[in-house]
Amino acid sequence: MRLPIAAGLSTLAVATTLYQLFDGGQWLLSTIGAVIVIVAVGVGASSLALPVWLATAAQVAGLWIYLTTTFTGDEAWARVFPTIDSVAALAKLISTGYSDIQRFAPPVPANESIVLFTTVGIGLITILVDLLAVRLRRAALAGLPLLALFVVPAEIITDQLPWPAFILAALGFTGLLLADGRERIGHWGRAVLVRRTRGAVRPAGPGGPLRLSGKRIGVTAIALAVLVPALLPTLDPNPLFTFGIGSGDGKGEGNTISIPNPIVGLKGQLTLPENATVLTYVNNDDVPRYLRMWSLDTFDGDVWTMSNPSGSPDNRVDRGTLPEPPGQGPTVPVTESWTDIRISEEIDDELQFLPLPYPAVRVTAEGDWRADKSTLMVFSTRDYASGLSYRVVSRQPRPSPETLKAAPAPDPEVADRYLRLPESLPPEVRRQAEMVTDGKRSDYEKAVRLQEWFTGDGDFTYNLSTQSGHSNSALLDFITVSRVGYCEQFAAAMAVMARTLGIPARVATGYTGGTSLGGGRWQVGTHDMHAWPELYFEGVGWLAFEPTPSGSGGQGTARVPDYTRPPADEPGPTTSSPGPTGSETDPAGTPSGGPNTPRNPALIDREGTIGPLPAEEQSTPLAVRLGLGALVLALIVLIPAALRVVLRRRRLRVVARPATEAASGDGGGGPGGAPAEVRTGRRQVSPVAAAWAEFDDALLDYGLSREPSETPRALTRRLVREYGFDALSTAAIERISGAAERMMFARDPGEQRPLGEDLHRVRRALAAKVSRGRRIRAVLLPPSTLRRLRALGGRVMDGFDRLENLRVRRTS
Secondary structure, three states: HHHHHHHHHHHHHHHHHHHEEEOOOHHHHHHHHHHHHHHHHHHHHHOOOOOOHHHHHHHHHHHHHHHHHHHHHOOOOOOOOOOOHEEEEHHHHHHHHHHHHHOOOOEEEHHHHHHHHHHHHHHHHHHHHHHHHHHHHOOOOHHHHHHHHHHHHHHOOOOOOOOHHHHHHOOOOHHHHHHHHHHHHOOOOOOOOOEOOEEEEEEEEHHHHHHHHHHHHHHHHHHHHHHHHHHOOOOOOOOOOOOOOOOOOOOOOOOOOOOOOOHHHHHHOHHHHHHHOEEEEEEEEEEEEEEEEEOEEEEEOEEEEEEOOOOOOOHEEHHOOOOOOOEEEOOEEEEEEEEEEEOOOOOOOOOOOOOOOOEEEEEOOOOEEEEEEOOEEEEEEOOOOOEEEEEEEEEEEOOOHHHHHHOOOHHHHHHHHHHOOOOOOEEEEEEEHHHHOOOOOHHHHHHHHHHHHHOOOOOEEOOOOOOOOOHHHHHHHHHHHEEEEEEHHHHHHHHHHHHHOOEEEEEEEEOOEEEEEOOOEEEEEEEEEEEEEEEEEEEEEEOEEEOEHHHHHEOOOOOOHHHHHHOOOOOOOOOOOOOOOOOOOOOOOOOOOOOOOOOOOOOOOOOOOOOOOOOOOOHHHHHHHHHHHHHHHHHHHHHHHHHHHHHHHHHHHHOOOOOOOOHHHHHOOOOOOHHHOOOOOOOOOHHHHHHHHHHHHHHHHHOOOOOOOOHHHHHHHHHHHHHHOHHEEEEEEEHHHHHHHHHHOOOOOOOOHHHHHHHHHHHHHHHHHHHHHHHHHHHOHHHHHHHHHHHHHHHHHHHHHHHHOOOOOOOO
């Protein structure tokens, strides 16, 4: 009956890794209840020897009844048995839970629908694990559904999974394998318990050694899985998992990044009662510019999301200029400006993206900040933006209407990425876009017409009380029926409609230019958070458009770009000059206000150094990290040697003490006993016992260990006969063995001469009789220390034996 319980416990152990995905612990309590029901049904099915199909069906029925009782009891008969109404209510809750999980960023709120959805998923995995491990006796295959469950937080959360959670999950699966092996071996017969060490028992026969080996392999594998990755250098950037959305708390360590859901947080900041300051900035031309943080390029029919950003060492901002703005040709006029930005220390977000005017060409900021090549988003996997001061040099394109009208077809790679639309998109959206832009020939004219329709003759109303969301149904309702929303709906709708017209589009989120404080200073608050579409024109690049109404009847600080205003007279393109000096720093060489002190100057950067990151990155950072990893690995390998040196020095200090009468209990055992150990604290160790223990360990280290039945005198005779030591070495061995023999057997061992010199002489004599390889091993991997480590492992296994042999005694 242990195997069904082990299957349930292993699933629960792996399920605990999901804790980072949820706000609160209600999901875990509900899951535990479901697993208990499934395990109880499984134990009963095993007791009754039910067929596989019937046992699994009974577990599914048990889970169904549990869910009905817990979540839809009001619609059930007697609050237990499912009815048509309860089934419909369960289905609706599950559907809502699926939608909520897609909509919220972790940690998701533990509402009823999400808890139900989670409980159903983990419950079905529990049944599948029981089917494979218990019914079909394929415990190893049961690791596949457990792995699927384990991968969920690894894929969604940017934080690296804490090692205690990994160990718990690994122990759960290892325990399932051990339980399966024990049950298989149990079919050979009843285990007979024999004593292995004091206070510990183990089953005799074939089961004991096999299970002991399995435990050692399992514990060792888990330990290596935790320790080895910590020692190995990471590739930069990670070739398997790029820095991406959906994983972490962003503690500033490791190759992970914390990315809040831009859309989820948008309305929350806009509706805050207080317009808290997010940042302030000053620039050389006193012109407000939108400050973009995130670029959302994927619309799946329910939500706009962003592809995983990636940043290589070459794209670190302290390496020089950022990558070239995608699509921007060399002939397009630009306005170059510099902006000094200071992020408020009061913001709550653990922000790891920098608000920047687009397109930025240079960023001067302390920390490991990198640019995503395709979007020019600047992010960090280690540092926070809170309290940071930095300078940005940007070059905004100033194309003429003629240039935009004559823009050629977009690059195929850009079109493939930024024209994708879900097949489920209602056809009315495309028809509406075509109707609005009817008569417009170029992509530019169509884009301007869409913007005018949203901000002018389309009769749209700006209202923050609108329910957030931009799914297919919400999008269709927004552009055809209600026409009420805020920047989220306006930006998402224009981007989708632009794509239906063949114009590459994406949604940008960040902040508007804010309000002027005078003197060239600007302030951006939480109410300035904003979303807007960016449209692509070959040869010019990405341009921001503004479909959201501005002013008192809309987003107060939103501004329509100049290049989208149809001018009465079409002026020629103008190109303003850079800042006062055209440079990127002030005369002091630093951004205005000085660089901000990092939140934690002791953070370790990617190259393994401490403190602020240097301006130039080392040319061979991978070699440096490999060297550090090799050094740490070498130090771990040398732990047995270090322990042996420490123990030898302790013994030699004891041996050097003035000789006193030694109680027979202080030393080693009898002729066949284990070697004496040096003990401190509770009782004093005899110098003779310390010398004999060191002599015994030296023999083992050099491969000359004594037989268990040999007395000290018999050992001396054999060593002298087999190895032919010189007279001085033979005398030293005889003095050590004679003192040990008198200590063990004599009523009065008498006065003993110091044995320190004899020990040194004997070690040299033993080393001279063995090969060089044996001498190296005796120093680097001393067998005597390894024997103690194995004994320690045996005592740990004894603890497992005690746990396994716990029995509930029935009282008569």
